[in-house]
Each structure stands twice: as C-alpha cells, then as structure tokens.
Amino acid sequence: MSDLSRLIERPRVPLAHLPTPITPVSWDWGPVRLYLKRDDLTGSGLSGNKVRKLEYLIADARARGCDTLVTCGGIQSNHTRAAAVAATLCGMRSVVVLSGDEPLELDGNLLLSRLVGADVRIVPAMSSSDRHARMLELAAELEQQGLRPYVMPSGGSSEVGALGYCRAVSELAEQLEADPRGVGCIVHACGSGGTFAGCHIGRELAGLAPRHVAVIIEGTVREWRASLVDYVNRTANYWDIDLEADPDAIALLDGAGRGYAVNTDEEMDFLVRFARVTGIFLDPVYTGKALYALDREVRRGTFDPGGHVLFIHTGGMYGLFPLRRRLMDAMKRSGG
Numbered sequence: 001m002s003d004l005s006r007l008i009e010r011p012r013v014p015l016a017h018l019p020t021p022i023t024p025v026s027w028d029w030g031p032v033r034l035y036l037k038r039d040d041l042t043g044s045g046l047s048g049n050k051v052r053k054l055e056y057l058i059a060d061a062r063a064r065g066c067d068t069l070v071t072c073g074g075i076q077s078n079h080t081r082a083a084a085v086a087a088t089l090c091g092m093r094s095v096v097v098l099s100g101d102e103p104l105e106l107d108g109n110l111l112l113s114r115l116v117g118a119d120v121r122i123v124p125a126m127s128s129s130d131r132h133a134r135m136l137e138l139a140a141e142l143e144q145q146g147l148r149p150y151v152m153p154s155g156g157s158s159e160v161g162a163l164g165y166c167r168a169v170s171e172l173a174e175q176l177e178a179d180p181r182g183v184g185c186i187v188h189a190c191g192s193g194g195t196f197a198g199c200h201i202g203r204e205l206a207g208l209a210p211r212h213v214a215v216i217i218e219g220t221v222r223e224w225r226a227s228l229v230d231y232v233n234r235t236a237n238y239w240d241i242d243l244e245a246d247p248d249a250i251a252l253l254d255g256a257g258r259g260y261a262v263n264t265d266e267e268m269d270f271l272v273r274f275a276r277v278t279g280i281f282l283d284p285v286y287t288g289k290a291l292y293a294l295d296r297e298v299r300r301g302t303f304d305p306g307g308h309v310l311f312i313h314t315g316g317m318y319g320l321f322p323l324r325r326r327l328m329d330a331m332k333r334s335g336g
Contacts, residue, residue: 003241004205008167011063012055015086016042019171022181022310025278029298033308035181036280037172040287040315045112046089048315049188049195050082052164053156058090060160061150068093068142071152072135074261075100075122076285078316079155079192081109084118095119095142095149097135099126108322128154155192157231159238165198166205168312173206183210184307189255189290189314190214190224197231199312200250204243211306213251215290218260221252228252253303255293261285263323267292268330271320276334283316284323 020038027034042051061069069087073080073096080096087094096113102122106114114120123134132153139149152158176183186203190196196214203212216224225247232245257264263284270292271282282288291311297303320327 004170004202007163007239008170010056010163011059013058013090015046015055016051022175032305035308035310037310037312040313045085046082048078048082050079050156052168053161053194054082054086056160056163057152057156058086064150066148066150068095068147068149070095070135070139070149072097072131073154076109076319076322078109081113084113084116088116097121097123097131097138099123099131108318112318155194157192157194159235161194162198162235165195166202169199169202169206173208182308183310185211185213185305186310187213187294188312189217189286191217191286193228193231196228197235200232201235201243211251213253215253215255215293217255217286217289219256221254224252225250253293253297255289257289268326269333272330272334281317283319285319286316287313
C-alpha cells in the first residue's frame, strides 16, 4: 500500500458529496484557461472545503469516545458552521467560540450554526492564539460538566484534518489523469493552513505534476512560509511519512489586502464581475480575495501559471449575506 493510500484510508465519516467536478470557466485571461475544482458543491449546509477535514476529525472524535465538538473561528466562520452542521448530523453536540462583535441580527454562517443548535459563545475580537486559549478553557469547563469534548483548532487545521485534502488531491489526480486539460498549477486560498498541508503532502505522494500555489488571505507571505513548513513537517511526522517540506519550493501569493475578512471596493467589484460573467459565487473572505489576487497578478504578467489554472473553490457563499450592502454598492458601481 502506498503512503498516500495509507493516509486517506484512515477511518472517516462520509459527509461530503464526492467527487466534486472540475468546471471550465469563461474568464478573460487570453490563452490561459481557468478551471474550478468545485468543492463549494460538497453539500448544502456542509458546503465548502471544511467538510473534507471534518470527515476525518469526527471519525477521530468518535474513536476517542467524545460526544461534543469544540472549535473556534471568526464571527462568520465557515468552519464553525460546517462543524455545527456535521455535529448535528452525527448526533453530537457542538460548542463554538467566535471572536468579533455580536451582530444586531443573525445572518450567514452564524444564523445557520444557531439554527442547527450549536452552543455559540461570542467573545470580543482577539488574536487567534487568544481565541484558541479561550476555546481550551471552555473545553476544560465542559469536561467538568461531564461532557467529553473533542477540540478542533480554527479551520479544522490539525494533523488529522489535513487528511481531508490528501484525499482531495488523490481524487484530483484521478480526474487529471483521465483529462489533464493542460493544467500548469493548482491554486487555492490559505487561511489556517489545513488545506495547504493536505494538498502539499498529497501532491508530493501522488507525484502530481502541476505546481501547487497558495494565496495568503491573512498575514504575510514570510510568516506563512515558516508556519506552513512546520505544519507539513508536523503532519508528515505524525503519520510517519518520509517527507520534509522545502521552504524554497513552497509557492505563495499575497492576497491579504487590508486583512482577514476586510474587503476593498476593488475586491467587492471583482466578486460582482465574476458572478455576472460566470454565474458562480465567490465568497468575500477566502475565494474572492484569493482569485482577485491571482487575477491581478496574471493580468500584470507577474505570475506565470505554466499552463492553465485549476482553482480549488473552497466554498463560503453564506459569508456573502452579511455583506449585502457592500455588494449592492458594488452592483451599482458596475451599472445596476
């Protein structure tokens, strides 16, 4: 059995609708074509990339005898919404710590999380490390109450969660073997690192030819390069895989803009234009910022894709609704 097969055949709870298709998109990049790997179609309430990680995480939680999923994120976190939905589907409780301002009304991911019964704890805006610490404190409180919590970091980005995108790359490799499409690079947004780590390890083990490029949507490329090298190496070591990340081989693009979940008018205009040209919705936090940054670099001629581009659409559509006023302004700027 190959190392990749050994990884992806670990116990998991089937939740996602797989395999997700590869869709060609009419986009004006001249000779370069854009394809989307439609991981926004993994389900409805579970829509997006997080469900691939949750399949392995929930299996691990069950194996450890846990009854409550505990995790954290921003106020409109896609991961915490998917975790809440998955927990309910699997007969578990969910407790989520969200940092930010309490909204005047429920909307987007927050609405859906509460709709499926998640115990939502909103705390003031804080650093990711402080939020993680608060989550651990909460898990300790739940243990004292007799519950058996399973703690997941933001984004489900752990050594176990990374298996979700090892499996996704195995799926993608089969699709590209059947129809290579001239793909020169595989690109996705990077927010907590789990999708990157899984894709990096999966690509190395599968011997996939296209380059792997991540677009950073928070922080700096320098900070993330070191963090991602550590994440890949920790994951490989955890699963006893003979693999070590080469920092110089990790390709990153800067798409952070003004910061996590903060959008410029140009980014909002891009969301509107992409929807009107393709009929496909991007989200404002991950896919919108990432594809906007990629589009900018391709048009400037500062990014050579080495062929056609396959962009992993990691979902997040529910994050559009809380930004309806910004979207309406962008639609007005585009002429209606």
